[in-house]
Amino acid sequence: MPSGLNGRLSRRELIRAGALAAVLPGCVFRGGSIPPPMRADAPRTTPWPEANRILATTLPPVFPAREFAVQTFGARGDGIVDDTRAFGRAIAACADAGGGHVLVPAGTWCVGSLRLRSNVDLHLDRAATLSFSGDPSLYREVFTRYEGIECVNRAPPIYAYGETNVALTGEGTLDASKTSSWNRGSDREGVLEPLVALPPEQRRVTGRLRTSFVQFYRCANVLIQGVTLRGAQFWQLHPVLCEGVVIDGVTTRVSGPNTDGCDPESCRRVVIRSCTFASGDDNIALKSGRDQDGRRLAAACEDVVILHCQAEGRYGFLCLGSELSGGIRNVFAYDNWTFGRGVGEALWIKSNSRRGGFVDGIHLDGFRGAGFRNAVVVATANYDGQKGAFPPRFGSLELSHFEVSNAPRLFDLDGAQIGLLIVRSSTFNAISNEREPRGVQLQDVSINGKPR
Numbered sequence: 001m002p003s004g005l006n007g008r009l010s011r012r013e014l015i016r017a018g019a020l021a022a023v024l025p026g027c028v029f030r031g032g033s034i035p036p037p038m039r040a041d042a043p044r045t046t047p048w049p050e051a052n053r054i055l056a057t058t059l060p061p062v063f064p065a066r067e068f069a070v071q072t073f074g075a076r077g078d079g080i081v082d083d084t085r086a087f088g089r090a091i092a093a094c095a096d097a098g099g100g101h102v103l104v105p106a107g108t109w110c111v112g113s114l115r116l117r118s119n120v121d122l123h124l125d126r127a128a129t130l131s132f133s134g135d136p137s138l139y140r141e142v143f144t145r146y147e148g149i150e151c152v153n154r155a156p157p158i159y160a161y162g163e164t165n166v167a168l169t170g171e172g173t174l175d176a177s178k179t180s181s182w183n184r185g186s187d188r189e190g191v192l193e194p195l196v197a198l199p200p201e202q203r204r205v206t207g208r209l210r211t212s213f214v215q216f217y218r219c220a221n222v223l224i225q226g227v228t229l230r231g232a233q234f235w236q237l238h239p240v241l242c243e244g245v246v247i248d249g250v251t252t253r254v255s256g257p258n259t260d261g262c263d264p265e266s267c268r269r270v271v272i273r274s275c276t277f278a279s280g281d282d283n284i285a286l287k288s289g290r291d292q293d294g295r296r297l298a299a300a301c302e303d304v305v306i307l308h309c310q311a312e313g314r315y316g317f318l319c320l321g322s323e324l325s326g327g328i329r330n331v332f333a334y335d336n337w338t339f340g341r342g343v344g345e346a347l348w349i350k351s352n353s354r355r356g357g358f359v360d361g362i363h364l365d366g367f368r369g370a371g372f373r374n375a376v377v378v379a380t381a382n383y384d385g386q387k388g389a390f391p392p393r394f395g396s397l398e399l400s401h402f403e404v405s406n407a408p409r410l411f412d413l414d415g416a417q418i419g420l421l422i423v424r425s426s427t428f429n430a431i432s433n434e435r436e437p438r439g440v441q442l443q444d445v446s447i448n449g450k451p452r
Contacts, residue, residue: 032254032278033312033340037047042274042308043335047365047400051305051332058269058305060246061165062222063121066100070109079131084112084138094120099165104128104172112138113155116216118163124172124227131175132157136182136207143201144217145187145240145265146209148290148323150200150297154182154207156215156238160222167223168214176213176255177231185209188256196293212263220244236279237262241299244269251276254313260285261313266299266326273307283311283343285319286328290419291355294325295390301326306333312340316348317369318396322348322373324357324392331411335366342371346404349379349394349416356390360419365400374406376428380414384412395419402426409433410447411440 040376045052068090071077075086090102091114092099099119106127112135116122116224118221124130139154143161146153157176161164167284175182185208195203213236214227216222225248229236232255245267251263252275261277264270265287277283286301288294311317317338345368349359377399380404381392403426410431422441434447 015088017386024134035251035276035278035312035339036450038274038276038310039308041450046305046307046332046334048363049358050330051334051363054269054303054305054332055271058244058246058271060248061221061227063119063165063167064098064100066094066097067103068100069103069105071105071185075109076105077109079108079110081110082133082138083109084133085105087111087114089122091115091117091122104130104170110419113140114158115155116158116160116163116166116168119165121167121169124189126171128170128172129175130172132179134178134181139211141204141206143213144211146192146205148190148265148287148325149192149196149203151192151195151203151205151227151292152201153205153209153211155242156212158214159217160219162219163216164220166216166219166221167225168227169223169225171226171232173228174214175231176229176233179231179307188250192279193205210234212236214238214279215240216242216245217241222435223248225249229253232259235259238265239267239270242267245271247272247275249274252278254278254280256280260352261311263287264301264304265289265323266297266301267303269308270304272305272309275309277309277311277313279311279313281313282315282348283313283317284309285316285321287321287323288326288328288357290325293357294323297326299326300329302329304331306331306336306447308335309335310339311343311369312338313343315344316378317343317346318364320348320359320362321350322355324359325355327358329358330361331363333364333367337367338369338371341430342369342373343433344373345375345378345383346372346402347377350383351381351392352383352386352388353381353391354386354388356388356392358393358395360395362397364398364402367399367401368403369404370402370405375412376402376404376407377410378412379416380413380420381416384416396425398422398423398428402428405429407431409435412435413437
């Protein structure tokens with residue numbers, strides 16, 4: 001039997017399976033379904049006053065009306081010439097002038113890593129594509145996080161550190177396909193974990209572990225809006241230790257194993273709305289650091305609102321963990337749904353006694369979906385079989401107005417103890433195994449046509 005949860009392949013085994021997928025296309029991961037157009041009836045508020053306060057106080061940054069077109073700084077956009085330096089000049093000029101919009105018109109712009117600065121909005125025309133280079137020298141070393149542990153690695157294709165009022169917007173496309181030539185490595189246990197005793201700035205993993213696609217690190221007032229990401233080699237949207245993040249109308253594509261759609265890590269006040277997530281892994285995964293390094297920072301991921309999003313993926317629509325050492329609290333997901341082939345789970349909470357951490361104040365309302373591959377709700381305190389002295393704590397979880405069908409089972413708690421699990425005003429059809437664990441409170445719930 002595979003070593004993963006309930007007989008499923010473990011995450012490490014799936015990453016290794018990516019090599020097989022490259023040889024036999026479609027046998028492990030496929031390109032995903034064509035997503036339907038986003039519905040235009042996005043709600044402006046949620047059923048929870050606290051979530052509405054987060055929406056009211058997490059506003060996108062506003063930029064001066066100044067415009068800096070990249071071609072005026074020497075960028076060619078012909079799909080051949082390296083435009084990295086020209087983009088850098090445009091971003092620097094915009095920042096030095098006090099901020100504004102760096103405009104990327106139609107064309108294919110070949111670039112390496114782009115480092116954004118305060119008060120700068122990098123704005124892509126609908127027909128613009130940023131094609132990120134396969135030349136590793138164009139991605140200098142930066143301070144980052146790999147699977148919950150701080151380190152020094154090659155820069156993500158889009159990166160910002162310690163900036164305020166910074167944005168990536170427009171309707172264009174970011175394509176990281178060419179970075180597959182250098183963006184490799186998944187042996188965190190063998191490469192990075194032995195370095196944890198060193199100061200974070202001395203943990204160099206360059207060339208041995210992958211880097212995220214879009215990463216804002218220790219930034220405030222961040223906006224990512226409208227763009228499409230494809231060709232990712234690792235986590236796609238990865239804000240870390242940020243405060244005030246708005247992710248609006250973004251589309252991610254299936255790109256293979258371990259390419260989560262959106263992974264806010266140890267962030268505070270995050271709004272994710274009207275996005276289309278397709279992923280070869282988790283769609284939205286909230287995280288807060290791993291093991292000793294996560295406990296050192298003790299930075300929770302908290303005050304998160306997920307509103308009016310659609311998703312398709314191998315695993316969870318919303319996952320909490322597995323990097324959970326700093327804790328996750330106050331999460332509100334309203335009016336979300338699956339498309340195409342669905343997801344593995346609507347909600348997956350995952351940790352173990354080595355990672356520890358806590359989950360509390362989790363609220364989901366108005367979720368619609370079909371074709372679950374595992375269960376509607378999964379919680380495991382034994383993820384990946386790791387053990388230690390820090391058992392995780394799973395607190396309150398409330399689900400309301402679920403309309404879902406076609407799942408092997410409703411709950412899979414895998415021995416996890418949840419302080420309070422309430423399901424209200426929901427309908428579940430075509431559930432193969434109707435049994436619910438002890439302690440689950442069902443209120444005005446129908447399972448396979450029978451009131452419970």
